[in-house]
Amino acid sequence: MSEKKTVRITIDGRSIEAPVGQTVLEAARTQGIDIPSLCYHPGLEAFGACRLCVVEIRKHGWTPDWKQLVTSCLYPVEEGLVVETRSPEVMENRKVVLDLQLARVPNSEVIRQLAAEYGVFDTSYEKRENADNCIMCGICVRVCDAIGAHAISTLSRGPEKYVDVPNKDACIGCLACALTCPTDAIDFVEEGNMREIWGRKFDVVMDPVNGAPIATPEQIAHFSKKSGLSEEYFTKSDTTRKKETAASFARVMFD
Numbered sequence: 001m002s003e004k005k006t007v008r009i010t011i012d013g014r015s016i017e018a019p020v021g022q023t024v025l026e027a028a029r030t031q032g033i034d035i036p037s038l039c040y041h042p043g044l045e046a047f048g049a050c051r052l053c054v055v056e057i058r059k060h061g062w063t064p065d066w067k068q069l070v071t072s073c074l075y076p077v078e079e080g081l082v083v084e085t086r087s088p089e090v091m092e093n094r095k096v097v098l099d100l101q102l103a104r105v106p107n108s109e110v111i112r113q114l115a116a117e118y119g120v121f122d123t124s125y126e127k128r129e130n131a132d133n134c135i136m137c138g139i140c141v142r143v144c145d146a147i148g149a150h151a152i153s154t155l156s157r158g159p160e161k162y163v164d165v166p167n168k169d170a171c172i173g174c175l176a177c178a179l180t181c182p183t184d185a186i187d188f189v190e191e192g193n194m195r196e197i198w199g200r201k202f203d204v205v206m207d208p209v210n211g212a213p214i215a216t217p218e219q220i221a222h223f224s225k226k227s228g229l230s231e232e233y234f235t236k237s238d239t240t241r242k243k244e245t246a247a248s249f250a251r252v253m254f255d
Helices: 022-030 087-103 109-117 139-147 174-178 219-225 231-235 237-254
Strands: 005-009 014-019 054-058 068-071 082-084 153-155 162-164 188-191 194-197 202-203 213-215
Touching: 005 022, 014 022, 022 054, 054 087, 068 219, 087 109, 139 174, 139 194, 202 219, 213 231, 219 231
Parallel strands: 005 082
Antiparallel strands: 005 014, 054 068, 054 082, 153 162, 188 194, 194 202
């Protein structure tokens, strides 16, 4: 007998089918149901740090008044699960989270706009002095580890905790951290064939055909070593490689 590959759950009154192993957040977003999150990225393992994606669940066999708040990015779907994404308890929980975030990053437009959607226009807590826009979601650390550079770390602890690159030589200048940061907290500069991030300057290899910036030499060497592909492969844009492949195919077919 084959194992069941999908389950049927209910989200906000809508009955949907979801693959076994999918999380509630993934199942909801697949159906176009919005659940906000700040620390979730589809290319990374779920972390559950921001607590913004909390939803309310009920299960078969529970009494009608028994329910539980869970982190949807970590909670797996299961047969008969009933999910509410905007119950009064859920909405109040998100308001508290956004209230706290406004105290941490009072100048972040992303957080201010999101908080306003929930009726939170100013924090009720003491604002952090000289605040940057880092919400400590951990995405930059996790994406750097996933790439294999392991350059970014969280330092200190408690309210003094922050993100930095202790060993600048470990950074390969790939911009993955900056481009995945949900609040644009990581500054970088890219001008022509020069890139600067985390206080380090990098040369940038340009596409030999269209002149578009491709990657830093450090990034190319890193991905070449990890993939086993030649460094030359990473010195061309996807567009250029596709054109070269098409031209090569045409020669084989019509010469």
